[in-house]
Amino acid sequence: MAIRGRDRREGEAQLRSTARLKEIMAAHFAGVDAAARGRTAPVAWCTSVGPVELLRALGYQVFFPENHGALLGASRVANETMARAHALGYSPDICSYLTSDVGAYLSGKTPLSRYGLERVPRADLLLFSTNQCREVRDWFEFYGREWGAPVVGVTSFRDLDEVAEHHVDAIVRQLEALVPALEAVAGRRLDAARLEGAVARSRTCSDLWRDCLRSSAARPAPLTFFDATIHMGPAVVLRGTAEACDYYRQLAEELSGRAGAGAGALPRERFRLYWDGMPVWGRLRDLAGLFAELETSVVASTYCNSWVFDALDPGDPLRSMARASLELFIARSEAPKQRYLERMIREFEVDGVVFHDSRTCPNNSNARFGMPQRLRKELGTPVLVLDGDLNDLRCFSDEQARTNIEGFVEQLEGSGKATAAPVRA
Amino acid sequence: MAPSYFAGVDCGSWNTKAALIDADGRLVATAVVRTGADVQAAAARAVGELLERARVERSALAALWSTGFGRHALTLADGSRTEIDSHARGALQFFRGPLTVVDIGGQDAKIIVVDGEGRRVAHKMNRKCAAGTGSFLEEMALRLDVRIGDLPALAAGSTEEIALGSFCTVFTGTEVLALIRQGKRPADLARAAYRSVVKRVLEMERVEGQVVATGGVVAHHPLVVQLLSEAIGARVAVPDHPQEIGALGVAVAARAAASG
Numbered sequence: 001m002a003i004r005g006r007d008r009r010e011g012e013a014q015l016r017s018t019a020r021l022k023e024i025m026a027a028h029f030a031g032v033d034a035a036a037r038g039r040t041a042p043v044a045w046c047t048s049v050g051p052v053e054l055l056r057a058l059g060y061q062v063f064f065p066e067n068h069g070a071l072l073g074a075s076r077v078a079n080e081t082m083a084r085a086h087a088l089g090y091s092p093d094i095c096s097y098l099t100s101d102v103g104a105y106l107s108g109k110t111p112l113s114r115y116g117l118e119r120v121p122r123a124d125l126l127l128f129s130t131n132q133c134r135e136v137r138d139w140f141e142f143y144g145r146e147w148g149a150p151v152v153g154v155t156s157f158r159d160l161d162e163v164a165e166h167h168v169d170a171i172v173r174q175l176e177a178l179v180p181a182l183e184a185v186a187g188r189r190l191d192a193a194r195l196e197g198a199v200a201r202s203r204t205c206s207d208l209w210r211d212c213l214r215s216s217a218a219r220p221a222p223l224t225f226f227d228a229t230i231h232m233g234p235a236v237v238l239r240g241t242a243e244a245c246d247y248y249r250q251l252a253e254e255l256s257g258r259a260g261a262g263a264g265a266l267p268r269e270r271f272r273l274y275w276d277g278m279p280v281w282g283r284l285r286d287l288a289g290l291f292a293e294l295e296t297s298v299v300a301s302t303y304c305n306s307w308v309f310d311a312l313d314p315g316d317p318l319r320s321m322a323r324a325s326l327e328l329f330i331a332r333s334e335a336p337k338q339r340y341l342e343r344m345i346r347e348f349e350v351d352g353v354v355f356h357d358s359r360t361c362p363n364n365s366n367a368r369f370g371m372p373q374r375l376r377k378e379l380g381t382p383v384l385v386l387d388g389d390l391n392d393l394r395c396f397s398d399e400q401a402r403t404n405i406e407g408f409v410e411q412l413e414g415s416g417k418a419t420a421a422p423v424r425a
Numbered sequence: 426m427a428p429s430y431f432a433g434v435d436c437g438s439w440n441t442k443a444a445l446i447d448a449d450g451r452l453v454a455t456a457v458v459r460t461g462a463d464v465q466a467a468a469a470r471a472v473g474e475l476l477e478r479a480r481v482e483r484s485a486l487a488a489l490w491s492t493g494f495g496r497h498a499l500t501l502a503d504g505s506r507t508e509i510d511s512h513a514r515g516a517l518q519f520f521r522g523p524l525t526v527v528d529i530g531g532q533d534a535k536i537i538v539v540d541g542e543g544r545r546v547a548h549k550m551n552r553k554c555a556a557g558t559g560s561f562l563e564e565m566a567l568r569l570d571v572r573i574g575d576l577p578a579l580a581a582g583s584t585e586e587i588a589l590g591s592f593c594t595v596f597t598g599t600e601v602l603a604l605i606r607q608g609k610r611p612a613d614l615a616r617a618a619y620r621s622v623v624k625r626v627l628e629m630e631r632v633e634g635q636v637v638a639t640g641g642v643v644a645h646h647p648l649v650v651q652l653l654s655e656a657i658g659a660r661v662a663v664p665d666h667p668q669e670i671g672a673l674g675v676a677v678a679a680r681a682a683a684s685g
Contacts, residue, residue, distance in 0.1 A: 376547065387552050399494055400533065400550055407509035411545045414510075 017251045024243050025233050029115040035061035036121035042186045043124050047136045048236050049328060050129040051175055051321055056198035056240040058186040063121050064237045069097030072104055073281025073391035075111040095135040096360040096391035102142055125185045128153035131331045133363040152181045159333045163326045171322035198240040200314035208248030209235045210308045215255035217348050220264025221299040222255045225275045226288035227265060228304040235307040268295045271412050274344060275301040277356030278364050278390040294409045300348040302329055334369055345381055351412050352382035359395035384408040428487040433676030434468050436495030439531035440641055443471035444672035445479050450680055454479035455669040464495035490679040492671050506678045508671050509548045513537045515674030516637045519664035523634045527626060529642035531559035536630040549630040555594040557625030559642045564594050565618035568601045569611045576615050580648055583616035591625040623652045636661045644668035
């Protein structure tokens, strides 16, 4: 049973850009699929915050399995497929993107069928970066064994207090060492100008996406976290392309117009919250509906900002790619993570923070080392920790989540920040 | 005469509780019935018993609000609040803040922190597991071959301290079976089960200041309160009607809303 909440579309203004979003995502999937089937271009799989610009410069069509994992979760196919991977020795306690995706492959299922794909595109090469977690490598190695395809990547640093030059040097050396393998499969040499172009487009995409997210600093917020998780698709799968830049120009303009006109994503915004951690993909719509029902806008998140890469610089491609990959929130230690959250709490003027403690994603769960308690104590910010998971709905209790969220909003009502209004039966 | 009473119904997993307060907020009556499989029918029975006990007509109710897991399903309710809010409000009818309210119910356990002004500042619910709840005790009673209602008397005969896990109900159940095979006494295992509940609850959140225990488990298994007091090294207060405290709290919320 899902969380009961009204349909979030009721009373909410649809973004006009959504139609364009659907078009370019469909074209992306069709393009990778056509390349894989027709052998018209080399196909690579890449981790979502991996060094995709190298692949773009070498003419690869790129597929992002984490995006596929999210689609498996959102379509709730994941819950049918994970068991196949568990039976193969992939624990229910590891990343449920991995287990739902591998299980889907073994079951011959994919939500990409709605885009006309019969299966995930077969990779000629798989390129990972462990800047987010180790699971991505293990995930790719399953397919590497399955298809006899090379699995290459960057073994990155994690839990960094500061990103020092020696960290960047080490990643640059790894990126340079990857190039011959990427060239061999692509059948062409890496062209410096093409790499600069890809990095320039990634940076533009990043800047525009950040503008979109920052628009929700306005009151009322024109974009919620739940909508942003959908609209971030091109920032993940089309980073380094002109299509992504064009899309975010359009979206940023629309959001700016909304903010300027005082139009919010919700009909009424009593409270503003920040979301830390992964989405609960199988309950995205239900949670969006519940927060809308409570007139509470989730205005910003760590997750959607994970595809903002301020360091990218086309004048120094590899070095800036290395730095960008290390500066990511997920690759940092508790202290810089806390500073980041404090800055976001202030910038977006939120009334509270919801931490999603995702059972199978410890690297993207920030409630496990006392962070919520420290924020509550040091900033006086109300915090809520929700137990759940990105894809494994067995780890998520609808009733507990609803009670926790409603109780949290009641707490905000009681703190004198808004007129108390009971939740109607 | 204008309607002047406020009723609260707490739709719990095991029992449905009801409380009635008058226009001045004074507690008039309470009632507890088994929830069973029909939440609506249980609520109707609880309200019927409540009004009969108070000798108050249904028409004298200014409002009836619901709380608990079935709060949204209740068609007879005019409004609702979460059990988190209701238990805090209920406890505040008996004690002044700052308080830490420890509510142990049939399906969940909660820790609710209330500041000196009576405002809720934090809460924590148990994870998706029965450990630390009444359901855990029911499972342990099953393993020890006694009815849940007989568990307190059994535990009273304990002479040896045994440590049981508090992570997972199934794991602990298996642990109990192994200990029975080793010849451990049911009385000692019963007491160990209560200690396991306390351990689990204290893992959820730091418990500070004046601690108030509420909920059905607290009402029917007073050993939990004693063990909780021992564990934190301070007296744990229990309000009158600890099982109906959520129903009382939501009745108080209904009255507060009516008075603007």
